[in-house]
Amino acid sequence: MKLYKYIKEEGLLYTLNKIWNKMLNKASNTIFLYCELDNINVYSNNNVSVIQPEDVVSFNAMKFFEHVKYEDYHNNHYKELLVYKINDQVVGYIATQKESLHEIHGLTSFKLKKGEAWIGPVYVKREFRGKGVSSSLIRVCKSRLFTLGINKCYTCINSSNGDSLRSFEHCGFNNIGTIDNKSLVVDVPFLNERT
Template sequence: MDINNKDIITRPATNTDLPELNEFLQSLVEAERPFDPTLKDGKIFYYDIQDLILDEGTEILVIEVDNEIVGSGYAQIRSGKPFERYELFGYLGFMYVKPEFRGRGLNNLLLNDLKKWILSKGITEVRLQVYSENDAAVRAYEKAGFEKILTTMRCEIN
């Protein structure tokens, strides 16, 4: 399917979007399961999407193509640690685009619009988390200007 820019709308999420957004969240969880052995079985809700929609320190955007919601992402204003250079930073999460719409620049469009929202709050530091073994996502974020700064490690002990 060819996508014309006039057919693409990025807008703030509303409560009427909750059914699709909850589906996106479960699709995101399933995509992340192979990278994270600590995730529980069954449905997982990393966060309450409705609470995020209502939170003034968070902006959830959806992307529509021909009136169909095909992607989502959020930006949230978070406090840095006392020893960090930035008192506040923008945190990106819930980055999802339906598989049939990937590779068309929609994730980059969401990233750019979320960065604009963060900038509108007077904040210039932006962070996100991505599984280090998720090569496609790591490459996409590096292409968008992000760089790795920390790796989380784990082990099970008996």
């Protein structure tokens, strides 16, 4: 079932390429990114909002990451889920977590201190990619976190996801290290102090 959903969302060619690379043992890395939220311009977009109960059916129909569940974000002081809607349909989302312990792709964990937040995952339906949806989600999320007293944001992105990396870098994030997904060798300053 998961393979069918992956093919449906990502396309057959992309899926076959990913399987082929895994078979050839071409392990990718996880890129660790960081952004300071000092003196940012407050950014808004009328299509982006905190998920509401009436968005759940549309969100569940398009969500890609199974571990992102509305119930985990609803009325949670530490987590928030923003959605991008077009004609009342959710076409993308971004998750945030602040000042708590965050699991990184099942590889390790990262303790977020006061004033720190994690952004991600971000997902945009295939037909809406390349149209600024991801960047809008990231910018609105950063602005929202800044108004909540957050001044540092982190995220991790698989190195094979070039589009997502470019979106975050375009929105002010900088690469500060990597985690080798195969050997679990961590080359991120201070990460071992935060697990």
